[in-house]
Amino acid sequence: xxxxxxxxxxxxxxxxxxxxxxxxxxxxxxxxxxxxxxxxxxxxxxxxxxxxxxxxxxxxxxxxxxxxxxxxxxxxxxxxxxxxxxxxxxxxxxxxxxxxxxxxxxxxxxxxxxxxxxxxxxxxxxxxxxxxxxxxxxxxxxxxxxxxxxxxxxxxxxxxxxxxxxxxxxxxxxxxxxxxxxxxxxxxxxxxxxxxxxxxxxxxxxxxxxxxxxxxxxxxxxxxxxxxxxxxxxxxxxxxxxxxxxxxxxxxxxxxxxxxxxxx
Numbered sequence: 001x002x003x004x005x006x007x008x009x010x011x012x013x014x015x016x017x018x019x020x021x022x023x024x025x026x027x028x029x030x031x032x033x034x035x036x037x038x039x040x041x042x043x044x045x046x047x048x049x050x051x052x053x054x055x056x057x058x059x060x061x062x063x064x065x066x067x068x069x070x071x072x073x074x075x076x077x078x079x080x081x082x083x084x085x086x087x088x089x090x091x092x093x094x095x096x097x098x099x100x101x102x103x104x105x106x107x108x109x110x111x112x113x114x115x116x117x118x119x120x121x122x123x124x125x126x127x128x129x130x131x132x133x134x135x136x137x138x139x140x141x142x143x144x145x146x147x148x149x150x151x152x153x154x155x156x157x158x159x160x161x162x163x164x165x166x167x168x169x170x171x172x173x174x175x176x177x178x179x180x181x182x183x184x185x186x187x188x189x190x191x192x193x194x195x196x197x198x199x200x201x202x203x204x205x206x207x208x209x210x211x212x213x214x215x216x217x218x219x220x221x222x223x224x225x226x227x228x229x230x231x232x233x234x235x236x237x238x239x240x241x242x243x244x245x246x247x248x249x250x251x252x253x254x255x256x257x258x259x260x261x262x263x264x
Contacts, residue, residue: 017170045111
């Protein structure tokens with residue numbers, strides 16, 4: 001399939017199951033280019049669990065309506081064969097691909113970078129927009145664009161939250177009422193950490209708050225340096241807390257910038 005796209009173009013790649021967070025990306029994209037492309041492609045390479053791939057919510061008709069109402073010019077839903085007409089050349093996420101999310105999702109970030117590069121090759125956008133909710137993914141995509149000298153400006157968008165603080169996610173629809181309530185411990189812990197005046201206090205309160213919810217099984221909670229993804233120190237200019245864990249069989253992630261003493 002040959003894409004007939006108008007340029008300049010802003011690109012919002014998604015895996016579908018669109019919600020208000022995706023729509024905010026699409027609306028933001030309109031401020032960067034008059035033409036906005038939204039792709040809907042559930043990438044098999046980034047699922048280490050076949051059951052998770054099978055359960056991923058799909059609603060292309062609904063996605064198209066939401067994308068267009070938010071300002072999309074084009075909605076594109078390619079097949080696996082269009083994206084990977086032959087054996088794909090895997091792009092390695094390197095050492096960072098095996099940390100944090102990568103520890104629990106083997107090969108996930110290799111799959112993400114591989115599909116994003118392929119989508120960029122097919123669409124040739126001037127701008128590409130990604131949300132900060134998948135912060136490690138965002139960091140790796142920005143690094144890939146920089147290292148490969150791709151002529152694309154990556155725009156990052158802040159996390160969109162529900163009224164009660166839960167970060168919007170396509171997976172949230174699979175939470176039970178009890179699980180939905182338990183999941184609020186994540187944003188509660190992040191906000192508690194962000195109110196602290198120093199790094200040590202923030203780390204302590206982050207873990208302490210997360211332990212208060214017995215239904216939440218923690219994978220990791222850490223404060224990192226946004227500039228290099230190393231563990232934050234007292235000298236870190238841009239610290240950010242990352243949290244990931246499980247409510248029943250559903251994995252949730254979230255993050256938040258830290259502002260100790262108003263230093264950023």
